[in-house]
Amino acid sequence: KAGVTQTPRYLIKTRGQQVTLSCSPISGHRSVSWYQQTPGQGLQFLFEYFSETQRNKGNFPGRFSGRQFSNSRSEMNVSTLELGDSALYLCASRHIEFQETQYFGPGTRLLVL
């Protein structure tokens, strides 16, 4: 089985722009979670989608949004980028609701100038 894939792997944007990141989960996995990783804050949970519905949401401003499609692929969007949004964005998938282990993609590294 192919692993979790994320595109693009690297991205450079300027302040005020918006960005869309994509995540394709492992085949058969219906839950996708997104995390922001920065050196100072560690992994911060953004949101989780299951069967196209947002189930959980972390403490991030409304500039961060996401969605999930019927094929379980997920996108996250950040609008009006700020310098502090520079981070590694990781997505993780799980097979079914309440499966205990998450499988992570390689991440998208976003640099905001």
Place this chain on the structure above:
Amino acid sequence: SQQGEEDPQALSIQEGENATMNCSYKTSINNLQWYRQNSGRGLVHLILIRSNEREKHSGRLRVTLDTSKKSSSLLITASRAADTASYFCAAIYNFNKFYFGSGTKLNVKP
């Protein structure tokens, strides 16, 4: 915050030595997991210990869980240079809420 917190933040040892890292969390959990991250990549699941378990082994990994102290430890025995990575604990609540700590950066010198 319900996040797991790792200790130490960084650890440097010689190949062949054991590495121990600790994790603390705030409230009752369903299970606790440890993940490894190689430089700037995704996390890889290492081991899971349930709230009713006290110790678990997997190869050179040994995990303990003390629910009374709300803490866990990960022991890597006979470390190798390839074990150099960051290690994260994740406290799982309500079976679907994952809270990761800030990680322990392990450097194993050959």
